[in-house]
Amino acid sequence: MTDDDLLARLLNGDHRALARAITTIENRAPGHRDLVSGLYDHTGNAEVIGITGSPGAGKSTLVDKVAKTYRDQGLTVGIIGIDPSSPFTGGAVLGDRIRMASNIGDMDVFFRSMSARGSLGGVSIATADAVKALDAFGKDRIIVETVGAGQNEVDIIKTADTVTVLLQPGSGDDVQMLKAGILEIADVFVVNKADLDGANRTVQELSEMIGLRGSAGNESTARHAGHHASEEAVALQRADSDSEAEDESGWTPPIIETIATRGEGVEEFVEALSDHRAHLESTGEIEAKRRTRYAEEIRTLLREDTADLLAEEIDARGGIDDLAAAVAAGETDPYEIADDLLDPIAECARRNRDSHA
Secondary structure, three states, X not given: OOHHHHHHHHHOOOHHHHHHHHHHHXXXXXXXXXXXXXXXXXXXXXXXXXXXXXXXXXXXXXXXXXXXXXXXXXXXXXXXXXXXXXXXXXXXXXOOOOOXXXXXXXXXXXXXXXXXXXXXXXXXXXXXXXXXXXXXXXXXXXXXXXXXXXXXXXXXXXXXXXXXXXXOOOOOHHHHHHHHOHHHHOOEEEEOOOOOOOHHHHHHHHHHHHOXXXXXXXXXXXXXXXXXXXXXXXXXXXXXXXXXOOOOOOOOOOEEEOEHHHOEOHHHXXXXXXXXXXXXXXXXXXXXXXHHXXXXXXXXXHHHHHHHXXXXXXXXXXOHHXXXXXXXXXXXXXXXXXXXXXXXXXXXXXXXXXXXX
C-alpha cells in the first residue's frame, strides 16, 4: 500500500488504515512525514483531552467510563494510552489495558497504547502526530492518558486542549503535584476514589491551592464536586472568595469527585470538560493554543532533525568516541568541537537567508 493509498483509506474511515498509519507514525517509518503532512488539512475538528496523574489514581478506569459516556451521547472516541517504554524494544510496556473493558467491540472507540519513547513528560512528537491521525479520521473526542511518571507530566499541555489532573485521597498526591508543577497545568481537577477516607481533605487542600474567587465560582465548584463533598469543604471554598483563582483567561479549574469504578461523578466530569471547551471557544484561546502547539512542533522537529544531521556528521568524523578521546588528550575541548560542527550549518543558513532577502 502506498502512502497516498494509506492516507486515502484513513480519510475514508478505514480503521485498519488508521491503525497502520499510527504504527507508521510511532515507528517513524519511511514515509511518515508525508503521511502526517497530508493529515494537517483534515484536522482541527476533534476535542483533545489530556488526563494525567500519579500511577494508581485510576486514570484508565476513568478514561473507560468517559469514553462510554461519550458513546452514549453518540460521539466517536479515540484513546491514546501513553505507557512506559520498554528498555529492550522501545515499545509500550503495558499494552492494551484490561481496565478499559466497557467499550470492547465498539468500533467507534479506537484505543491505542503508545510508548513514551523516553520523553520525560510522557508525550512524544509521535503522540501529537497520532492525535492528528485520529482527528483526520473523524473522531469527535480524543483522550490522551499519560504515563503517570509523577514528576514530568507537563508536556501534555502541548497536545491537549483541556488538561485534567487526577488525584486520589490519602496518597500525598497534593504534595507530589505541587512539587511537579502540575497544579499550574490543570484545567480540571478530579479527585477519584472519592469514597475513601481523606477525600474531603483532598478537596479542601485543592480548594486552598486553587484559591477559588467569588460566589459564582464557588457555587460552580461545589456543583461539580458532587454529593461526596462535605459541608465543611463547601464552606471552605466559599470562605476563600477573596483569593485569586482564575487564570489569565478567566477560567477557574473546577474540582470534581468521582468513583470511576462505579461510574459516579463521570457525567459531571464530562460536563466540566464541555464547559472548558466552551470557554476556550468564547475567549478565542483555542486558536492561541493551536498556534502555540504548532510552534512547539516546529521547534521539536528542528531539534530532532538537527540532532540527526549532527550525528551523521560526527560519524563521518570517526564517531563520538574519537572526539571524546581528543578532548581527553587535551587536543581540543567540547566547545571547540561543537563550533566546528555547527559553523558550516550556520554559514549555509546565513547564505540561504541572504539569498532570499
